[in-house]
Amino acid sequence: MAFSKGNTHSFLSDWCSQKKGEIKEVFKENLLPALIIGVFVAFLTIGYYQGWKVKELLENLERLNREKGIWFTVSVNAICCGPLAVLLHVIIWDKGKVRYDHLESSVYKAFIFGLSIFFSNYVFKAVSLLFGEEPSFHGIICKVFVDNFLYTPFFWLPFIMALFKWKEARYQFFPFWKCWNPLIYTKEGTSLLLSNWIIWVPATTFLFAMPLALQLPFAMCCYIVWSLIVSCLLEKKKSKNNR
Numbered sequence: 001m002a003f004s005k006g007n008t009h010s011f012l013s014d015w016c017s018q019k020k021g022e023i024k025e026v027f028k029e030n031l032l033p034a035l036i037i038g039v040f041v042a043f044l045t046i047g048y049y050q051g052w053k054v055k056e057l058l059e060n061l062e063r064l065n066r067e068k069g070i071w072f073t074v075s076v077n078a079i080c081c082g083p084l085a086v087l088l089h090v091i092i093w094d095k096g097k098v099r100y101d102h103l104e105s106s107v108y109k110a111f112i113f114g115l116s117i118f119f120s121n122y123v124f125k126a127v128s129l130l131f132g133e134e135p136s137f138h139g140i141i142c143k144v145f146v147d148n149f150l151y152t153p154f155f156w157l158p159f160i161m162a163l164f165k166w167k168e169a170r171y172q173f174f175p176f177w178k179c180w181n182p183l184i185y186t187k188e189g190t191s192l193l194l195s196n197w198i199i200w201v202p203a204t205t206f207l208f209a210m211p212l213a214l215q216l217p218f219a220m221c222c223y224i225v226w227s228l229i230v231s232c233l234l235e236k237k238k239s240k241n242n243r
Contacts, residue, residue, distance in 0.1 A: 062215075075114070082109040082110025082227075105231075127143040144205050161188065161192070191233055
C-alpha cells in the first residue's frame with residue numbers, strides 16, 4: 001500500500017493529537033500534587049535566600065548528603081519516589097484507603113527509582129567534572145543536553161520501561177521476555193520521553209543553577225511528581241492493553 005503525502009500528514013497529525021491527549025490527561029490528573037509540592041519548593045527557596053531557620057536545615061542536609069555519599073542520596077530519593085509518592089496517591093485519589101497493591105507499589109517504585117537515581121547520580125557527577133560544578137550559562141546548557149537528550153532516551157527510558165514491564169509480568173522472566181520488544185519503546189515510550197522533556201528540561205536547568213543546599217530537596221520534590229507521572233503513563237498503557 002502506497003502512502004501519499006496527505007496520508008502521511010494525516011497519520012502524523014493523528015499521532016501527535018493522541019500523544020498530546022495522553023500527556024495532557026496525565027498532567028491534569030497530577031496537577032494537585034504538583035501544585036502542593038511547588039508551593040513547598042517555593043517556601044524552601046524563599047526561606048533559604050531570606051535566611052530563615054530552614055536555611056540552616058538545608059545546609060545541614062547538604063553536608064550530610066556530602067558526608068554519607070551516594071547511598072544517602074539514593075535512599076532519600078527512593079523514599080520520595082516510593083512510599084511518599086504512593087501516599088500522595090492514596091490521599092488524593094483513593095480517599096485514604098490503603099490496599100495491598102499500594103504496599104507492593106511503594107516498595108517496587110522505591111527499588112526502581114532508587115536504582116535509577118543511583119545511575120543518574122554518576123551522570124550528574126560526570127557532567128559536573130566535564131563542565132564544572134559552579135553554575136555558568138555554557139555549563140548548564142551542556143549538562144541539561146547530556147542529561148535529557150543523551151542519557152534519558154538511550155539509557156534511562158528503556159531501563160525504566162523494562163522494570164515496569166517486569167512488574168507487569170509478575171517478576172517472571174519468560175512472560176517479561178514475551179511482552180518486551182523494540183516496538184514497545186517507540187509505541188509506549190514516546191509520551192514518557194516527551195513528558196520527561198516537559199518536566200526535566202526546565203527542572204534540571206534550575207537544579208544546576210541552584211546552590212548546593214537547595215539541589216537535593218528540589219530534586220526530591222521533582223522526583224515525587226515525576227514518579228506519579230511515570231506510573232500514570234505506564235500503568236494507563238497497561239490498563240488500555242488489558243481491555
